[in-house]
Amino acid sequence: MKKRIAILGTIIFLVGLVLALSFGLYNLSAVTNILVWAIAGMGMVLLIGVSGQLSLGHAAFVAIGAYSTAMVGTHLGSSMPLLVLSVLIGFGVSLVFALLIGLPALRLKGYYLAIATIAFGVGMQQVLNGTDALGGAMGLQISPIFDLSSLRDVYTFLVVLASFLLFYGLGIVIMKSPFGVKFRMIRDSEVAARSYGTNLTKNKLLVFVISSFYCSFAGSLYTMSQGLVKSDLFGLNAAINLLLIIIIGGAIMLEGALIGSVVIIGLPIILADAPGGSLSLVNGILLIIFVLLLPKGIAFELWVIWHQRLQKPYTAIVRFFYSLMPAFGKKVEVAPGTKMFYVEKGQGKPLIYIHGNFASRLWFKEVMNVPGYRAIAPDLVNFGRSSRIADSDIDTYADHLAAFIDELGAGPCYIVGQSLGGAVAMSLALRYPAKVSRMVLLDSSPVEGVRVPDEFLPIVDAIKDEYNKLKFSMNRIMGTRSGDLKLAAKFTKEAMLMNKASFIGNAKALDKFNYSSKASSNKVPTLVINGALDPVVTVPMAQATAKALNAECKIVDHVGHALNIEDPALFVRMVTEFDTE
Known part of the structure; x- marks a missing residue:
């Protein structure tokens, strides 16, 4: 979420900066006005797009916020504390009217609600037009927020931009929260929502109030940025514009409110010198076009283009530039023309970490400091910075790892294999027992392998060219560390260095892998460790592997698929304690 907000904020800031430098501060004021109405539009997205409640009266809440700020500014002053007070007053008045209108109105649906x-x-x-205390038809005017002459527009723009990003982030949180799920259930089927125990009236009223707050705040910002409010600015035309904003921009995405606002609020500026009636004509044409050709709006179509057309070239660019970044470590030749990249730290007994699928040595970066051990973390062939080979096969990976141990003079060694690396560790221990003194299998592939249905292979193959899907896979196997976005991005880029053929190749290799008949011959002391929260390797699977290998099995309750990154200290303690048993 932080990344989305940062990117959107940067784009808007740069656009405003370019317009201000190229065409003057008037254009910066226009961008500010677009952002104001985009905030109101996000409220409409939550109400109409997310919860399915059609309202054509929310311009009135914009008016409430605008007039609350104007009244405070006119009678008490326009200092920042007083303006904040005016926003809160607008929220309070909006809440009252939202409850008064919402409670009876939300019993209606569709056009009747509209x-x-x-x-x-x-x-x-x-009411606003006929009340002299509110300025009547002439409206109200307040002093500028920032009395800084030419810099006023700049500071106003920055305040409105920060407010937009704040409400954008709040909208994301709402949409991802349990309330957002309930709102979408009501939109899709009130009968289904009710059957799941959703209180329709309560949740409809809640989203109605939330959207009124968005619109009220937009109204307050409108007064702060424009200085003048009049009742005819918030009439039926404003209500229609709010509807057009989300129809054109996209009613199911918050970004649609910004895109729609650019079109609807920006058009009057573009058509300022056009003959009378041109704006209404253009709005009508746009409405017809978008209803017929782009019913889900521009934002949704851009989202589709990004995921269906641009992910592959974007991933290729990221892969290329990441491959050019220097990696600090060593290489050793394990076969003619084939080298394995590795890092090591410390002195003592050789301790070799074997990473899993879509992974590399980086997954063990936080557990390299193990007192009394020479910790070594290689990239398997076909992974990371190591050489590419034609085969994607567990035994072949183990053969190259055996040669790697010989070249480093590290045998017999203590090995730790995670996920796919666990299968490689089993192959190494059972086929080259003299090279292995002790073995830990961490959330390892089961001893009988992993059955991969044929229909799943195209999905695996697609991951290699789609950064977002690969990152989603990384998050899934990172367990309780999935919230670490920087680490997830690093792991994702490292995974992109895999041999492309190995994405499907490794899946097939795990499907073919089966050491059930050989497991009983295991003579290497073995410990199987599994996270109770592991979504890939279940506890019964780990216990079955331990039983087949005559191994000890320990379950860690608070981690998922990667103890080495989820609780590095515990990982080091368990690995070293097993070596002393």
């Missing part, structure tokens, strides 16, 4: 909210919007405009 008609009821139109009545509220039109009624609010008439």
Whole structure:
């Protein structure tokens, strides 16, 4: 989420900067106005796109926020503390009206709800227009927020931009929360939502109130940025514009509110010198085009293009530039023309870490400091910075690892194999027992391998060219560390260095791997460690592997598929304690 907010904020800031430098500060004020209405549009996305409640009266909540700020500014002043107070007053008044209108109106659905909210919007405009204390038809005006002459527009833009990003982030949190799930259930099927125990009235009212807060805050920002409010700015035309914003931009994505606002709020600037009626004509044409050709809006279509058309070239670019980055370590030749890359740390007994699929030596970076051991973490062939070979086969990987041990003079050694690396460790221990003194299998592939259905192979193959899907896979196997976005990005880029043929090749290798008949001959002291939260290797699978290998089995309750990154200290303790038993 932080990355999305940062990227969007940077883009908007750069656009505003370019416009200000190229065409003057007036254009920066226009960008500010676009952001204001985009905030109101995000409220409509939550109400209409996420929860399916059609309202044409939310321009009235924009008016409530605008007039609350204008009244405070007119009578008390326009200092920042007072303006914050005005925003809170706007929220309070909006809450009252949202409850008064929402409780009866939300018993309606579809067009009936739209008609009821139109009545509220039109009624609010008439009240504002006919109340002298609120300025009547002439409206109200307040002093600028920042009395800094030419810099006023810049500071106003920055305040509105920060506010937009804050409400954008809040919208993401709401959509991903249990409330967001309930809102979508109500949108898709009220009958199904009710059958799951969702309180329809409560959740409809909740999203109605939330959207009113968005619109009220947008109204307050409008007054702060424009300085003047009039009732005709928040009438039926404003309500229609809010609807057009999410229809054109996209009603199911928060980004759609910004895109729609750029189009709808930006058009009057572009058509400023056009004949009268041009704006209404263009709006009508756009509405027809988007309803017929892009019913889900621009944001959704861009999302589709990004995931279906641009992921492959983007992934190729990231892979290329990441491959050029220097890696600090050593290489050793394990076969003619074939080298394995590795890092090592410490002195003492050789301790070799064998990584899993989609992984590399980096998965053991946090557990390299093991007192009394020479910790060695290689990249298997076909992975990371090691050479590529034609085969993707568990025994072949073990053969190259055996040669690697010989070249380093590290045998017999203590080996730790994780996931696919566990299968490689079993192959090495059972076929080259003299090279292995002790073995730990960490969330290892089962001794009978992993059955991979044929229909799953195209999905595996697609991962190699789609950064987002590969990152999702990384998050899944990172267990309780999945929230570490920097680490996930690093692991994902490292996974992209894999031999492309090995994405499917390794899946087939694990499917073919089966050491059930050989396991009983295991003479190497073995410990099987498995995370109770592991979504890939279950506890019964780990226990079955331990039984087949005559091994000890330990289950760690608080971790998933990667104890070495989820709890490095515990990993080191368990590995060293097993060596003293």
